Amino acid sequence: MQEQSEETTSTITGPLLHLGCSNCGARLVVEPSMRTMRCPYCAAPSVLERPPVPGVPEPTFALGFTVTHVAAREHVAYWLKTRSRFTRTGIRTARPGEVRGVYVPAYLYSVLAHSRFRASIGENYQEQETYTTTENGKTVTRTRTVTRTEWRPLNGELSGYVADVLVTASTGLRNEELEALEPFDLRGLARYTPALISGWVAEEPSLTHEQCLELARKEAVERVGGKLAQFMPGDSHTDLEHQSRLEWEALDVCLLPVWVLAVRYAEDAPPLRVLVNGQTGEVVGKAPLSPWKVTAAVLALLLLVAVGYLLASGGGR
Amino acid sequence: MSTATPEVAPCRRCASALEAEDLRCPICGLMTPPRAHGTVERETAKVVRCENCGASVEYSVEAKAPRCDYCGSVTRVETTVDPVEQAQAYLPFTVDPEAARAALMGFLGKGGFFRPSGLAREASVESMRPLWWPAWSFRAGVDVSWTADSDAGARRSDWAPHAGRTRFDFDDIIVPASRGLKVKECEALAPHYRRDTEEREPRGPEGANIERFEATRSGARRTVLETVERLSRERLQQGVIPGRRFRNVHVAVALSSLYTTRLALPVYVLAYRYRDKAYRVLVHGQEAGAVFGEAPISKWRVAAVVAGVLLLVLVALLATGVLGS
Numbered sequence: 001m002q003e004q005s006e007e008t009t010s011t012i013t014g015p016l017l018h019l020g021c022s023n024c025g026a027r028l029v030v031e032p033s034m035r036t037m038r039c040p041y042c043a044a045p046s047v048l049e050r051p052p053v054p055g056v057p058e059p060t061f062a063l064g065f066t067v068t069h070v071a072a073r074e075h076v077a078y079w080l081k082t083r084s085r086f087t088r089t090g091i092r093t094a095r096p097g098e099v100r101g102v103y104v105p106a107y108l109y110s111v112l113a114h115s116r117f118r119a120s121i122g123e124n125y126q127e128q129e130t131y132t133t134t135e136n137g138k139t140v141t142r143t144r145t146v147t148r149t150e151w152r153p154l155n156g157e158l159s160g161y162v163a164d165v166l167v168t169a170s171t172g173l174r175n176e177e178l179e180a181l182e183p184f185d186l187r188g189l190a191r192y193t194p195a196l197i198s199g200w201v202a203e204e205p206s207l208t209h210e211q212c213l214e215l216a217r218k219e220a221v222e223r224v225g226g227k228l229a230q231f232m233p234g235d236s237h238t239d240l241e242h243q244s245r246l247e248w249e250a251l252d253v254c255l256l257p258v259w260v261l262a263v264r265y266a267e268d269a270p271p272l273r274v275l276v277n278g279q280t281g282e283v284v285g286k287a288p289l290s291p292w293k294v295t296a297a298v299l300a301l302l303l304l305v306a307v308g309y310l311l312a313s314g315g316g317r
Numbered sequence: 318m319s320t321a322t323p324e325v326a327p328c329r330r331c332a333s334a335l336e337a338e339d340l341r342c343p344i345c346g347l348m349t350p351p352r353a354h355g356t357v358e359r360e361t362a363k364v365v366r367c368e369n370c371g372a373s374v375e376y377s378v379e380a381k382a383p384r385c386d387y388c389g390s391v392t393r394v395e396t397t398v399d400p401v402e403q404a405q406a407y408l409p410f411t412v413d414p415e416a417a418r419a420a421l422m423g424f425l426g427k428g429g430f431f432r433p434s435g436l437a438r439e440a441s442v443e444s445m446r447p448l449w450w451p452a453w454s455f456r457a458g459v460d461v462s463w464t465a466d467s468d469a470g471a472r473r474s475d476w477a478p479h480a481g482r483t484r485f486d487f488d489d490i491i492v493p494a495s496r497g498l499k500v501k502e503c504e505a506l507a508p509h510y511r512r513d514t515e516e517r518e519p520r521g522p523e524g525a526n527i528e529r530f531e532a533t534r535s536g537a538r539r540t541v542l543e544t545v546e547r548l549s550r551e552r553l554q555q556g557v558i559p560g561r562r563f564r565n566v567h568v569a570v571a572l573s574s575l576y577t578t579r580l581a582l583p584v585y586v587l588a589y590r591y592r593d594k595a596y597r598v599l600v601h602g603q604e605a606g607a608v609f610g611e612a613p614i615s616k617w618r619v620a621a622v623v624a625g626v627l628l629l630v631l632v633a634l635l636a637t638g639v640l641g642s
Contacts, residue, residue, distance in 0.1 A: 156480025163346025
């Protein structure tokens, strides 16, 4: 059963919004993908309220930031310092630039999953085995205990709730990045209210409901697979296959706290994007490797091996 | 049952009872219906105002809540709460202190052969504290998927794999929450309570203590879930899984209509002293016949029995001629 509307149209696209600042009356120009803005004249933070748009549900939940601006910068500075030696010059000494706190929309998905599985279960047993070997030049017969595995087929079912699946609803944050930022502590979940995001940057969902549902289903089925691997009896198992039927799907928009910053480490390179979980301080980023450093290291290693080989073969002569 | 019916509608997906503050169902994770609010007609940029001084409010990381920078007042948001809760229902004492004392004397008197002979006479009751100990009681329907190895159908290996799915109903299962009593003691006391006597207020002898719940709401739910899994595993091994010997029993539970009550259960805790050693005895608050506790063992009597048995064995051996030959 579907909990949410089935509209396929998505994302708020369209012209820029022209609204009046409710504090000083100045004209505000608002990006349609943004949920919050700050008046450039009086600095009053405002939160947008929109009539319902089909396919773009209102946020249901929000997780508030708990990692401060300063702490986020410190986490990133430490992360930069501890990168590998093979990263491009300047990364390990770069200073984190401007840090922005963004509420990124994500979908929180939960479902009742009924799965049927099939697997081969390995049950070990022990057997006495006789074998012949040569001892002191004579052929002798000995016995030894060997462990063998008997494979038995098993069919079964697994029913259970899969809750707390988070998938991104923003084109600005890839799902792999969100997965790297996870886990978020959902015990801190709060019901969405404009006050929670006031003064911060908050995006509207920019991926369609359908795209997100597909991602969420995939993740839920993967989780069932992981659970099944733990669920198998026997000493070992192989050929585990499963098919899941998903019932009672529920999909709610949840705003997640993410610190975003760009690290500029070289004049000629684009800045490195680093994300920080606004709740746990987990840092995610991909520091590029320096092709020169890697090549040099490989060459040095080859040289060392070659010298070693030459010395060894020279010594043998 | 006299306990309050839940004021919040149960979860639409799994029919489990919800608390008023729950944002999501703790069992299946379904969002609880939000409070209705007016629909927005057209786009507006709204400034969130402080209810206290009217200045604009921003979310503050330090306060972990929206806070007004001018007057410092913090706006409360609807968030997940995890309170420590108190009992909803009390079972009354139906055994009075005199009867409890008599029950202790009876317990000491009928002790069996190994008890010291003068126990009932010489033991001095040091204290008698009536108290209500905390427990959760739950009922739930559980869809249990299981896999296990058992000896049924085994071929070359001692084990064969099995899998299945079954439904259990748990009714009024008591889960101890007491820190003062041991789990064993709680389990011994639990079956003797009369659940139809539940009342809203404590009723019992003067000076009776109420042991408070110390676990939070989420802790209570975790304990209840663990109990469901443990009981399911036990029930599965009593006739559901084929065979006699089991290993690797895995269970996955999908609960429906979980309903938990917080109970306060009456008991007398008595301490008595016998020859400079203190012992503890529990007398059930609703059934004087249910007495659990420690009693001294007469070392002389044990020694005499051991010596007697040894002597018998010796005589038997001599008689059969094993030693004599």
